[in-house]
Every structure is written in C-alpha cells, then in structure tokens.
Amino acid sequence: MSATPAIPGYTYGTAAVPRAPMSLDEFDLLKKTVLFTNDDVKALQQSRAVLQSQVEPILDVWYGFVGSNPHLVQSFIRVADGQPDMDYLGAVRKRFGQWILDTASGQYDQVWLDYQFEIGRRHHRLGKNTTDKVAAAPHISFRYLPALLYPVTATLRPFLEKQGHSPAEVTTMHQAWIKSVLLQVILWSHPYVKAGEF
Ligand code: HEM
Numbered sequence: 537m538s539a540t541p542a543i544p545g546y547t548y549g550t551a552a553v554p555r556a557p558m559s560l561d562e563f564d565l566l567k568k569t570v571l572f573t574n575d576d577v578k579a580l581q582q583s584r585a586v587l588q589s590q591v592e593p594i595l596d597v598w599y600g601f602v603g604s605n606p607h608l609v610q611s612f613i614r615v616a617d618g619q620p621d622m623d624y625l626g627a628v629r630k631r632f633g634q635w636i637l638d639t640a641s642g643q644y645d646q647v648w649l650d651y652q653f654e655i656g657r658r659h660h661r662l663g664k665n666t667t668d669k670v671a672a673a674p675h676i677s678f679r680y681l682p683a684l685l686y687p688v689t690a691t692l693r694p695f696l697e698k699q700g701h702s703p704a705e706v707t708t709m710h711q712a713w714i715k716s717v718l719l720q721v722i723l724w725s726h727p728y729v730k731a732g733e734f
Pocket of ligand 1: 608609628632664668676721
C-alpha cells in the first residue's frame with residue numbers, strides 16, 4: 537500500500553481537531569431526519585469508485601463556478617491588495633479533493649464528526665485563514681453555505697454517469713450525495729448558530 541502524500545492543513549483524525557459538540561447518537565437522529573440510511577452509505581461507497589479518478593475535473597467545475605462569481609471568490613481575496621490569493625486557493629483545493637473521497641467513503645464515525653465541526657470553524661471567522669496562515673477575507677456569510685449545496689451536487693451528477701451505471705443507480709448515488717452534503721452543511725453551521733440553539 538502506498539502512503540497518501542500529506543495534504544497541508546488536513547488534520548482529519550489528528551489530536552489537533554477538538555471533539556464534536558454533538559454525540560454520535562444525536563447525529564443518528566439528524567441522519568434519520570434527512571432519511572439517510574445504510575443504503576446511502578453503500579451508494580456513497582459505490583460513488584467513490586466512480587469519482588476517485590475524476591477528482592480534478594470535478595474540482596475544475598466547482599472552482600470554475602466559484603471563480604466566475606465575484607461574490608464567492610471574495611472569500612479567497614487578500615485583504616492587503618484585493619487580489620485572489622492563489623496559494624490559498626491551491627491549498628484549499630487539495631483538501632477539497634480529499635473531502636470528495638472522505639464524503640464518498642461514508643465512514644461517518646467520531647473522527648469524521650469531529651472534523652465536520654472543524655470544517656465549519658474554517659468557514660467562520662472563528663477559524664478561517666488560520667490553517668493556511670493567510671490574510672484573506674475573514675469570514676464567509678452563512679447564507680452561501682446552504683446555497684452552494686445546490687451547484688455542488690447538481691454538477692456532480694454528470695460525473696456519476698461517466699462509468700456506465702444505470703440511471704437508477706446514478707440517481708441513488710446522487711441522492712446519497714445530496715443527503716450527505718446537507719448533513720455536512722448542517723454540522724458546519726454550528727458556529728453560525730447562537731449558543732444553545734443548534
Ligand atoms: C456546500 C457548500 C460547501 C462545501 C461542500 C464546501 C467544501 C469545503 C471544503 C471541503 C473545504 C476544505 C476543508 C478543510 O480544510 O479540510 C472548504 C474550505 C473553504 N471553503 Fe468551502 N464549502 C462550501 C461552501 C463554501 C462557500 C459558500 C464559500 C465561499 C463563498 C466557501 C469558501 C471556502 C474557503 C475560503 C475555504 C478555506 C477556509 C480556510 O480554511 O481558511 N465554501 N470548503
């Protein structure tokens with residue numbers, strides 16, 4: 537087995553990630569609420585085999601979308617000169633690629649749950665910019681987090697179709713992805729919600 541090269545700032549499963557402020561039992565109730573079942577885990581795992589060779593073209597589409605929307609690219613803009621921080625974009629892109637594989641792995645255990653809250657903090661002023669030690673826009677407005685769920689998942693479907701699965705299988709994988717991203721965006725919202733109201 538070859539070791540995966542380390543991705544800068546990807547602290548999944550390390551002691552640097554604090555414990556999630558939510559238990560796995562509470563997370564089970566959330567899964568139940570979005571109708572996320574073991575069949576979705578299987579569909580995600582099936583999607584991993586389809587997507588793992590397509591990570592870069594998927595990222596091209598998603599980065600193309602963010603890059604062509606000034607209000608979104610804003611979050612990668614350096615405060616000092618108002619220009620996009622290309623090193624920051626590149627560093628986040630690597631972790632984003634790993635996120636595709638982690639999401640498709642469907643192993644939503646304690647370590648995964650902990651990292652979701654870390655991803656939430658990294659979008660919020662609590663933790664944005666610190667991982668890559670950049671001086672970019674300090675915060676991402678909450679409203680864009682759930683909004684991005686739609687383009688991210690809608691544009692994934694053509695990639696799920698690329699390896700000859702039936703339309704029904706593609707739909708099952710796609711629905712599992714939509715539910716998973718919804719769950720994650722809910723977890724990432726934690727720092728945006730008033731204390732005690734999450
Ligand atoms: C469905 C919605 C979204 C998904 C799936 C998503 C996914 C991700 C992932 C996987 C990372 C890297 C996490 C890590 O460090 O391991 C990340 C970081 C980041 N995302 Fe998002 N994101 C979403 C919404 C947004 C929106 C709406 C914006 C801005 C308009 C945004 C801008 C950023 C930035 C700037 C970072 C780097 C944060 C930092 O560590 O400084 N994201 N995102």
